[in-house]
Each structure stands twice: as C-alpha cells, then as structure tokens.
Amino acid sequence: MDLLLDTHVFLWWDAGADPISPAVRAAIAAPENRVYVSAASVWEIAIKSSKGKLAFTGSPSAAVALNNFLPLAIDPVHAERAGGLEWSHPDPFDRMLVAQAQAQNLTLVHADGAIADYKGVAQMWARP
Template sequence: MRLLLDTHLLLWWLAGSPSLSGKARALISDSENTVFASAVSLWEIWLKESLGRLRLPADFEERLAEESFESLPLTAAQTRQLALLPWRHRDPFDRMLVAQARVESLTLLTADPLVSGYGDFIMLVR
C-alpha cells in the first residue's frame, strides 16, 4: 500500500507519541507499505513552529532524516485538484494533503474525522 501521512500522524510517529493508534503504527511500520511525507506537512510544521504554535524537539530534522519515508513534493496538478475539492473542511493544509493523495493515488492516513469524508482513499486511524 502507498500511504501518505497527515501532519499529526507524522509528528506523532517521529515523537513516538501514544496518540498514534496501534492501527496507524502497524501500517507505517509494515515494510510492505511505502510511506510518504509531504512537503505540505513540513511547510505546516515549520510555519507553526515559527509562529510559536508548535515546539519541536531539537533533533526533529535528524529523526525525520532517519526515517525511510518517501518525500512528496507539491505539484501544479495537485494544486488544481485542491480547487475541485468540496468544502467539507477548512484547514488548507489538510485539504492540500487530500488533493495530493487523490492525484498521486495514495491512501491518506488521518486521525481527523473531518478529513475522512473526502473519499475511500482516506483511512481514518484512531
């Protein structure tokens, strides 16, 4: 399976947080799956950190580099898909992750029930 982590799941995985469900942990750690971390999530993380809304551990970048996640850049086709999404959810970062998953045929893993309503390519892991 090709999985895209939403921003919360990415942060929880890197922190070893108990907030990450067993189902999510199993999917991410399964070597049969290819796991993607989006540039959109990193944009959100660095933005929130710079605004003082998120405190990252000093070794955040090292932890991220140690993971075997595939990097998912933002493309023009993905931004076009964003404009076609219904307005079920107002968070621009979540909406962009949904658009990326749809365009790239990825399964988006999320713990957010608001995000899960966009289609069967989204897996709610709570």
C-alpha cells in the same frame, strides 16, 4: 500499500506518541508499504513552529528522512486539484493532503473528523 501521513500523524510517529493505533503503527512500519510525508506537512510544521504554536525541535524535512519516509513534493496538478475540491473545509494543508492522496492514489492516514467526512479519498483512521 502507499500511505500519506497527515501532519499530526507524522508528528506523533516522530515523537513516539501513543495516539496511533496498533494497526496503523504496523502499516507504517511494514517494509512492503511506502510511506509519504507531504511538503505541505513540512511547511505546516515550519510555520507553526516559527509562530510558537508547535514545539518541534530540529528540521521537519530531516525528520522525514530519519524516519525513512518518502517526501512528496507539491506539483501543479496537486495545487489545481486542492483548489477545485468540492469540499467546504477551509484548511489549505488538509485540502492539499487530500488532493495529493487522490492524485497519487495514496491512502491518507489521519485522525481528523473533517477529513473523515470527505468521501473522495482512501483513508485510514490513525487513532485506536
């Protein structure tokens, strides 16, 4: 299975936090699964950290590598798809993650009610 972690799921995993369900922890840890973190999530973490809205020490891109996750770049197809989603959710980072999951046939792992309401993408709910 190919998974794309939403930003908060990546942060929880990196911090060893409890909000992730045992089933999702197992899916992320399974060696046969490929787990991606989007450049959009790295960007979101960097922005929020620089504004003091998020306490993240170190480099988010280094954390992707240290956790053995695969980086997912943003390409023009992703950008076009994110802009064209028929979805009223205004968060540009969430829109990009949904677009990337669609374009790359990834399961988006999240705990975001706004994403849960969007039916156009494969999803896995992260919380127990």
